[in-house]
Amino acid sequence: MADILRVEGLSFRYPDSPKSAVSDFELSIPEGEIVVLAGPSGCGKSTLLRAVNGLIPHMYGGEYSGDVLVAGSSVKSSNMRDLAQTVGFLFQNPENQIFMFSVERDVAFGLENLGVPREEMRARVDEALRLLRIGDLAQRAPHELSDGQKQRVALAGVLAMRPKLVILDEPTSLLDPKTASELVALVAKLRGELGTTFVVVEHRLDLLVEVADRLVVMDGGRKVLEGTPMDVLFDNEAEAHGVAIPAVAKVQRLLAEREAGKAAAAKLLTPSALALAVEGRLT
Amino acid sequence: MMWLSGGFIFRRGDSFYHRLDPRAKLLNSVLMFTTTLLARSIFEMVLVILFMVGLSAAATVLKRVARTMAFTALFSGFIFVVNVLFTRDLETSVLYAIRFIAIVVSTSIFFITTSPDELEQVMKMFRLPRDVVFAFVTAVRFIPVMMLDTIQIMDAQKSRGLELEKGNLIRRVRNMIPILIPLVVNSVMRSGELAEAMEARAYGAVPRPTSLLVYRATRADVGVVCAAVALFAIAAYSFYFVVPVRFP
Incomplete structure (x- = not known):
């Protein structure tokens, strides 16, 4: 399948900063993948994301080299209007991306800005509300919503624009564990139903590794590891780059150290898979 | 300040008046407002106030409007005293005192029944620049x-x-x-x-954004506006042509 996103040797330095936030970054993502981007705070994740949806270089000045191609066209030469329709961006704090006084108006915000005719807008808003199962909240005001609901509303507003690529910037950071795992399930469901590509920046890897196709680890503005979640999480380097290794993987590593590699060979990522494997040994 | 904000802050409601076209609500409040300025007798003023009380009751906001009226009464009492001292005309003084209450109530009804979303539509109707309207929306939000x-x-x-x-x-x-x-x-x-x-989310992508909401005048809109126009007409007629209409 064609690559929806290609980052080609991207480097970017903010005007007042002595060193580059992102250096020589290479990445290509085929359509329909769920890619998780991990790494310590300040490693350049946010800068990279802003370069993908065009905020860099269209809103932020700075030293820019290399190129970012979204659906085949260069972000540098595309305008924000076209980019907004290809790349959806869910920012970390949903509060600051809900503008309107009612949920349905907010979901329609991007479509209104694009001048979408009313009938089509109605249909797309209803579809987005249905996908995120928030139809019953349509008339609510933002201050009447919980954090999890706000997150869904903000995501609905992004999806209503029917982007091919959706960026989620730490989507679970403000959510309780139950709501967080619901959101992850939702991402997997949307990828299945709409074929949307997702790039997710996340620290809580235990939730996402089950649905992710690929894990990319960044550190100091560079890509340091890339591969399937299994390969990356069982790589000894991952922890050194500040990646939170899920407990399931940690247990296996400890077992492997004790028993010379028997459990490590399996590389299991879910608690249920590990339970099955352990059960066999216990009896 | 609390009484003032309480009398002007929108709370969601589901009455026929809340559902009216915001333009009809604005027009109605403007008409009621002007009628109170034109009314020259206590009888006319009482008619206007009764109309507003009736509307408030139908809009299920009578309690809040009554509270606004009670607080405004303090100020209008002051207006009454000052007027009695200076004009020594009891009827005029009462008229001015009631007029003040009526003016506050006429605007209060608009604000407590009109959601910020609808206010935005009204602002758009006046062709205010999109940036100004949006600044207002986010401020309220x-x-x-x-x-x-x-x-x-x-x-x-x-x-x-x-x-x-x-x-x-x-x-x-x-x-x-x-x-x-x-x-x-x-x-x-x-x-x-x-x-x-x-x-x-593509803010400013096209010069004329579309809108999800659409307002069409319904029979209720026409009815309310007609009633307000009738009241206005009585006041205007008496103001220009005849002596004030008094209690029969």
Whole structure:
């Protein structure tokens, strides 16, 4: 399948900063993948994301080299209007991306800005509300919503624009564990139903590794590891780059150290898979 | 200030009046407002007030309007006293006092039944620039958010030993500085995030954005406006052509 996103040797330095936030970054993502981007705070994740949806270089000045191609066209030469329709961006704090006084108006915000005719807008808003199962909240005001609901509303507003690529910037950071795992399930469901590509920046890897196709680890503005979640999480380097290794993987590593590699060979990522494997040994 | 804000802040309701076209609500309030200015007898003024009370009852906001009226009565009592002292005309003084209440109520009805969404539509109707309308929308939208922010900052500073309720006036004003600075910093950072989110959702992509909401005048809109026009006509007629219509 064609690559929806290609980052080609991207480097970017903010005007007042002595060193580059992102250096020589290479990445290509085929359509329909769920890619998780991990790494310590300040490693350049946010800068990279802003370069993908065009905020860099269209809103932020700075030293820019290399190129970012979204659906085949260069972000540098595309305008924000076209980019907004290809790349959806869910920012970390949903509060600051809900503008309107009612949920349905907010979901329609991007479509209104694009001048979408009313009938089509109605249909797309209803579809987005249905996908995120928030139809019953349509008339609510933002201050009447919980954090999890706000997150869904903000995501609905992004999806209503029917982007091919959706960026989620730490989507679970403000959510309780139950709501967080619901959101992850939702991402997997949307990828299945709409074929949307997702790039997710996340620290809580235990939730996402089950649905992710690929894990990319960044550190100091560079890509340091890339591969399937299994390969990356069982790589000894991952922890050194500040990646939170899920407990399931940690247990296996400890077992492997004790028993010379028997459990490590399996590389299991879910608690249920590990339970099955352990059960066999216990009896 | 609390009574004032209470009488002008929108709360969601589901009456026929809430569902009216915001343009009809605006027109109706403007008509009621002008009628109170034209009314020259207590009888006419009472008619206007009865009409407004009836509307408030139908809009299920009578309680809030009554509270506004009660608070406004304090001021109108003052107006009455001053007028009696200067004009020595009891009827005129009563008229002015009631007129003040009526003016406040006529605008209050509009604001407590019109959601910010609808206010936005009204502003658009007046062809205000999109940026101005949007600034208004976000300002209203973030009032509750900033109130929560303020409470959090106050709690945080109090827990670090800031005593807000201590000292003389100057001291108390100075005590607000540790509240205001974080609040302003927060808001500036928030506005940066808002700007990014607006860009990401194509704000300003086309010169004439479309709107999800559409208003069409219904029979109820026409009915309410007609009633207000009738009342206005009586007042205008009596104002220009005949002596004030008094109690029969």
